Amino acid sequence: MSELPNKARVVIIGGGVIGCSVAYHLTKLGWKDVVLLERKQLTSGTTWHAAGLIAQLRASKNMTRLAKYSQELYSKLEVETGVSTGIRETGSITVALTEERKEEIFRQASMARAFDVEIEEISTAEVKARYDYLNLDGIKGAVWLPRDGQADPGNIALAMAKGARQRDAQIFERVAVTDIRITGRRATGVDWQRENGEVGHIQADMVVNCAGMWGHQVGRLAGVNVPLHACEHFYIVTEIIKDLPQLPVLRVPDECAYYKEDAGKILLGAFEPVAKPWGMKGIPDNFEFDQLPEDFDHFEPILSDAVNRMPILAEAGIHTFFNGPESFTPDDAYHIGLAPELDNFWVAAGFNSIGIQSAGGAGMALAQWMEDGMKPFDLGDVDISRMQPFQGNRHYLFERSKETLGLLYADHFPFRQKETARGIRRSPFHHEMLARGAVMGEVAGWERPNWFANSGQDRRYRYSWKRQNWFENSAAEHNAIRTNVGMYDMSSFGKIRVEGPDAESFLNYVAGGDFSVPIGKIVYTQFLNKRGGIEADVTVTRLSDTAYLVVTPAATRLADQRWLQEHSGDFRVVVTDVTAGEGILAVMGPNSRKLLEMVSPNNFANDYNPFGTAQNIEIGMGLARAHRVTYVGELGWEIYVAADMAAHVFEALVEAGEELDLKLCGMHMMDSCRIEKAFRHFGHDITSQDHIIDAGLGFAVKSTKPEFIGRDAVLARKESGPHNRILQFLLTDPEPLLFHNEPIIRDGEIVGYLSSGSYGYTLGAAVGMGYVPCKGEKPAEILASDYEIEVAGRRIKAIVSLKPMYDPEAKRVKDM
Structure with missing residues (x-):
């Protein structure tokens, strides 16, 4: 019986195909002192009985990249290790x-x-x-x-285990991890026990949870949320x-x-x-x-x-x-990455019946992330930081798992909403919205109005790849925002308070914008990685000399908070999630100023409250804070109001709005308006692997600052020019719909794919955005080409633009 070491660079918990892959790839990068602990025998949990299907195509470019890598790896493992993986290219x-x-x-x-x-x-x-x-x-x-x-699942795992052993990894079977010791934000090691009762401890620089269906309870040993069932x-x-x-x-x-x-x-x-x-x-x-x-x-x-x-x-x-x-996980995507709760605890678990085809790529990506301290490319689809704390609730997981297994083969309609485990996170306006016809969608557990049904209309989605039953409802909401005034609920957006004597210098280091600004100034900015990729897309409002409010998308609040905490270092700052403390009502459209003047004595004129500034206001008989920003490309304000006064402020706005024909709107409207204005959507149009200069957001980076994360990469790309450019595409045929991932054809050749798509009701056809390779090309050369978008095998001619097709000079946002 081999003696376990007292110390390791990394301890991997779990000897299924995922744990073996992580060990294999870490040792391939040259890591020593790699220890893998398996409670029983390698592959004895789920791996041994997997069907072993190997498919290349996944729902996104990088998930496909990982699946293709897995197939290529399994074809080579037998030569390296002598263990046959049984891989057969059957089609x-x-x-x-x-x-x-x-x-x-x-x-x-x-x-x-x-x-x-x-x-x-x-x-x-x-x-x-x-x-x-x-x-x-x-x-x-x-x-x-x-x-x-198809391939032999057990032998794939055993081949990678052998490959790891050949590079000096130590793999121990019948050794269970009984506890994970924590000091501050670090795991310091694991306690173990053999089946014969022998116990011990391994001090570790890092710990990786690859425990499969035990991953949830292993995570709890470390205080880490790993939602799966x-x-x-x-x-x-x-x-x-x-x-x-x-x-x-x-x-x-x-x-x-x-x-x-x-x-x-x-x-x-x-x-x-x-x-x-x-x-x-x-x-x-x-x-x-x-x-x-x-x-x-x-x-x-x-x-x-x-x-x-x-x-x-x-x-x-x-x-x-x-x-x-x-x-199975709550969203049918697996979990890999650095746990938000700790600085050295990693997860690779919850593979939703695609563990064999994913394991090679997932192990490679996680190992590279651990090696470099940053993601090798965008892994937002599977990054565990997308999971919200409540999603570890056992009852929630039990109810949601009834649905997620079946969704693997259900129709993957656009805008399809989960039906189980709903209604958990509700804004202060939730019941008011429901009473007025809201049809809810769900993001990160938040219930949000996606569209509003007319009186007598069925308040449910009727899914299709064509125009769904809410298409005309959203058109009316879109038109209200463009021509009159609309209001929608943004309460789900993350709100992170950064405060302390070093708040200004910290934000100047961690984000690309300039935060040495007056109180009340709103800065649109990005958190960048060392490669100049975009880790977060946020607004930051200065609230006082020592406090700022960072506003993030609902789905990335935890990831963005983790990024801030991870880089806080010696800065004297406190980072706090305050999302639930305030509701947000977005009041947008040409008549938005008129509506606010009807319910507030404050001054909303351009010279007093210009675009990109916030002010504290009286509203109705309550108090709020008005931020003049927009994600729909119109004059408008986001009204932040404490949860206790939210219902009152809603009532005041709705009552006054009757005179102006105020229309309540949903998230589908927001998406169609923002894409007409070519506003980027984080997670689709901009990700950690998209360079900020290529994304057309160089204006948001103040590269004259002496030091900030990603500065060298920004300066280098400014010098060389973009390698890719994000373009806006408008179909010449008004009938087809765009969602994302449709191929971009330039002069007859596929050169990329749409990062996002929606219908442009004002522009009169579907609109998409996507990157086109253009290294060394001038804008005029890019625009001179002929472009088409392929939809279900049909190529459709598209008009292309570098500037927003709607209000390119932003006069409606800033000058009205």
Whole structure:
């Protein structure tokens, strides 16, 4: 029995495919003193029973990048380690049984081309030629990915474990972590116990939680929130089918099913619409290579459809009915990254049944992040800091997990809202909005009006890839903002107070703007990384000599707060989340000043309250703070009011607004207005890998400051010129809709993809934004090209602009 070390550079908790991948990639970077602890045997939790499907295409460019890396790695591991990963490039077929699903998979095919993934739309005859066993009834369309395949999950993990050992990693089985010791904001080491009762402690510079479905409880040992929940996951394996050839992986998402050929048998797996959560009282300590009790009644509807779709299943006997647990997160995206609560505790867990195809890339990305102290590229989709503290609530996870498993194969309609575990975070205006027809969406747990239904209209989403049932409602809201006055709830936006004697110097270091400004000045700014990439897109308002308010998007509040705390160093500052303390009503449009003058005695004129300034005001019979800023491209104010007076201020504005025909508006309106004005959306148009100069936001950086994070990268890019430019695209056909990831075609060649898209009701067609490579090119050269946008395989001509197509001089924002 090997003796455990007393000290390590890093302790990795969990010996599934993810833990083995992190160990493999850290040692590949040259790390020594890497220790991996597995409570039972390697792969004994979830990895051993995974289906082993290897797919390249994911929902975003970087997630696809990680999946492609995984496939390439698994193909090379046998040469390096001598352990076969069983990888086979069988290809995969996805078929659609409805017109809406056909639109989805054809849009995915367009996206794949932008991401450099081989894909082809194929006919039903071509489907039959590749998969003769399939009943073609009802198939509307299909796509073929020739590079997809399947592999042996257990051997992939064991190969990476061996590769890590070959570079001196120490891997110990049957050693459970019983506690994680914490001092301040650092994990100092782990307590462990062998099955024979032997105990000990390893001092560690870093700890990584790769504990899979145990990840939630391991996180709690360190005071770290890792929201995930185990669910039962079912598949069957047939008896051997005579003369069964090697077949592509087949997905029939409209029947919740996938199929793969496995050693002369067919494996049928399911992602049923309503899942069965498991392990509510904790996972048994003795769980090892275990499976859960059969539930044929639960699986029977999937099997019934499958027998019709694949008639040979009726002739083949069932060799194995398998039910094994897998972990699922609240948004169906896995967790990797630095835990917000600690400075040296990392997470890679919650892989939502895509752990095998993701593990190689996820381990590589996390290892590089740990090595460099910064993300290697944008990982916002999976960065654990997107998870809100309340999402670790067990009851919440239990309810949400019933839905998230099934969403893997549900229609991925734009604007689709989660239906479970809702209503948890509500603004002070929530009930007032509901009473007036609000249809809520949810972001980071916040309930927010997305659109307002008319009297008698069904107050639910009717999803489609075409115009949804709220399209005209949002058009009316958009028009009110452009021509009159509208009001919407921004209370969910994060509010972070930075205060202390060094608040000014700290913000001047951590952000690109100049914060040596008068009290009441609002600064639009970004937090930059050392590469000049954008870590946050915020406004900062100076409240006093020693206090500022940082306002962030709702979904990134925790990440932005972590960034501030991480870089506070020796600065004498306190960083505090005050989001819930104030409600925000955005009053926007040409008549917004008129409305505020009806409810407040304060002066809102340009010479007293110019754009980019805030003032304390009386409003109704209460008090508030009015910030003259806008994200919709019109004259307007954001009204910050203490939660206790919020309802009163809302009533005062609504009552006065009747005279002006004030219209309540939702988040869909905000998105359509902002994209007409070419305002960037963080997480889509600007991310940690997008250089601020390329993003067209150099005006927000005061590079004459002596020192701030990213300064050298900003100066270098200003000197060289942009490598890419973000452009605004307006389709010449008013019918198609844009969302994001549609390919950008320049002079007949795909050169990029849309980072965001929406409908421009004022401009009269769909609008998109996206980056075009342009190193060494002048703006006139870029604009001289012919551009098209590909939507579901169809190329549509687009008008292109570097300046905002709506109010390019910002006269409506600043001069009205």
